[in-house]
Amino acid sequence: MSTGTDVLVSAVRAVARDVLAVELRQPGGAPLPGACAGAHIDLSLPNGLTRQYSLVNALGEARQTSYLVAVGWDSASRGGSQWVHERLRVGQPLRVSAPRNLFAMDPAHHKVLLLAGGIGITPIFAMAQQCAARGLDWNLLACARSASRLAYRDELKALAGARLHTHFDDEAGGPLNLGERLAEVRRDAIYACGPAPMLDALVQATAHWPAGSVRMERFQAAPAAAGERQAFELRLSRSGLTTTVSPHESVLDALERLGVGHPASCREGLCGTCEAPILEGQALHLDAVLSPQERAAQQRLMVCVSRCAGNRLVLDL
Numbered sequence: 001m002s003t004g005t006d007v008l009v010s011a012v013r014a015v016a017r018d019v020l021a022v023e024l025r026q027p028g029g030a031p032l033p034g035a036c037a038g039a040h041i042d043l044s045l046p047n048g049l050t051r052q053y054s055l056v057n058a059l060g061e062a063r064q065t066s067y068l069v070a071v072g073w074d075s076a077s078r079g080g081s082q083w084v085h086e087r088l089r090v091g092q093p094l095r096v097s098a099p100r101n102l103f104a105m106d107p108a109h110h111k112v113l114l115l116a117g118g119i120g121i122t123p124i125f126a127m128a129q130q131c132a133a134r135g136l137d138w139n140l141l142a143c144a145r146s147a148s149r150l151a152y153r154d155e156l157k158a159l160a161g162a163r164l165h166t167h168f169d170d171e172a173g174g175p176l177n178l179g180e181r182l183a184e185v186r187r188d189a190i191y192a193c194g195p196a197p198m199l200d201a202l203v204q205a206t207a208h209w210p211a212g213s214v215r216m217e218r219f220q221a222a223p224a225a226a227g228e229r230q231a232f233e234l235r236l237s238r239s240g241l242t243t244t245v246s247p248h249e250s251v252l253d254a255l256e257r258l259g260v261g262h263p264a265s266c267r268e269g270l271c272g273t274c275e276a277p278i279l280e281g282q283a284l285h286l287d288a289v290l291s292p293q294e295r296a297a298q299q300r301l302m303v304c305v306s307r308c309a310g311n312r313l314v315l316d317l
């Protein structure tokens with residue numbers, strides 16, 4: 001990340017088993033750009049990795065004094081979670097991006113169900129605070145493998161009271177049956193963040209809901225099946241360059257190979273930094289950024305993971 005703001009870690013505390021909350025402030029105490037619930041920041045770590053974390057404190061102010069993120073221990077960590085849990089200390093200088101929101105709440109939604117699984121509670125906790133501040137009719141269903149793993153449990157109880165419902169796999173004997181749980185739910189919208197099996201079950205259980213009423217943020221984009229990784233021709237309309245994207249490289253790889261500078265951050269289809277306008281061709285969307293409606297519109301492509309469904313793709317680059 002070339003741009004951003006220098007911050008210091010001002011506090012670190014455990015907010016659940018294997019979950020650390022990290023507070024970041026500017027060294028001189030100057031305020032940071034504000035954000036609404038659902039926003040995330042890019043955090044550049046000293047080990048060279050950049051990771052995206054949802055803001056826990058995002059109440060829609062123009063400026064805010066700190067950024068608060070929560071980082072879960074990931075046994076399959078490729079360096080982000082592990083570094084935070086093992087190396088991060090108060091006083092550590094870091095660099096953050098301005099907040100970016102791909103998971104904002106729609107003000108037209110007044111009766112809202114918030115659904116969180118595991119560390120997915122971080123944007124959902126921010127949404128609960130926003131719902132409470134705006135006087136909405138809201139409920140929160142928070143799921144975790146056990147009660148000790150639910151981050152901000154006491155704060156959630158204090159904020160939500162009877163609006164909070166929990167499901168702990170170890171007490172219930174397994175994961176929540178979302179189909180059963182949602183059968184009677186009558187809400188304008190569901191906002192959900194959690195592991196892929198939970199969100200896949202949510203998609204199935206709400207297939208009959210109106211477009212735009214079920215919104216979710218995923219931790220991981222879906223990997224391309226082997227059969228989907230075909231070579232295709234990539235044309236860049238502004239620069240006039242054409243190349244073949246091999247099955248083994250991404251569009252972003254191809255851009256870098258051609259020497260075309262293009263912004264990117266997560267390189268996993270999660271952050272939306274690398275989006276590019278589509279001029280021609282059918283995209284094979286493999287990111288976790290675009291909604292089903294945005295995918296169907298075929299106007300934007302996350303070049304770090306998404307590909308071409310046909311033989312030729314023309315981007316406005």
Ligand code: FES
Nearest residue numbers: 265267271272304
């Ligand atoms: S770089 Fe994050 S979505 Fe592509």
